[in-house]
Amino acid sequence: MRGPLAAAANSTRRDLRLDPLCITCDPDNAASRRTCELARAVFVEIVDVPETCIIHRTGHKKKCRYWLELGRGLMKFLRSAPDVAPEPQDVAR
Numbered sequence: 356m357r358g359p360l361a362a363a364a365n366s367t368r369r370d371l372r373l374d375p376l377c378i379t380c381d382p383d384n385a386a387s388r389r390t391c392e393l394a395r396a397v398f399v400e401i402v403d404v405p406e407t408c409i410i411h412r413t414g415h416k417k418k419c420r421y422w423l424e425l426g427r428g429l430m431k432f433l434r435s436a437p438d439v440a441p442e443p444q445d446v447a448r
Contacts, residue, residue, distance in 0.1 A: 374424060374425045375422045375423055375424045375425065376422070376423045376424075376425055377420060377421070377422060377423075378391055378396055378420075378421040378422075378423055379418040379419060379420055379421070380418065380419050380421075381415055381417070381418065381419070382401050382417050382418070382419050388419060391419075391421045391423070394423060395423070395424075396421035396422060396423035397421060397422045397423075398419065398420075398421055399420045399421060399422055400419075400420050401417055401418070401419050401420070402417065402418055402420055403416065403417055404416055404417060404418055
């Protein structure tokens with residue numbers, strides 16, 4: 356799985372020039388937050404989702420914002436990632 360995923364990430368970075376990439380997740384989603392941190396994404400802030408956004412209307416009123424440099428962080432993570440995901444840990448800030 357690492358090979359195709361790494362190739363797709365590299366292709367996205369190169370073709371779409373998405374570097375760095377902004378990633379968001381719910382503040383109470385410990386697994387997603389831990390995944391971002393394992394990929395070496397940098398936590399920036401928790402933001403309010405605008406009331407006019409469909410995400411807000413479905414109950415997601417806040418989002419964590421991370422920045423990920425695809426050229427370094429994600430590729431290093433994909434090369435070193437274990438075949439089994441680690442147990443989620445408490446990443447509350």
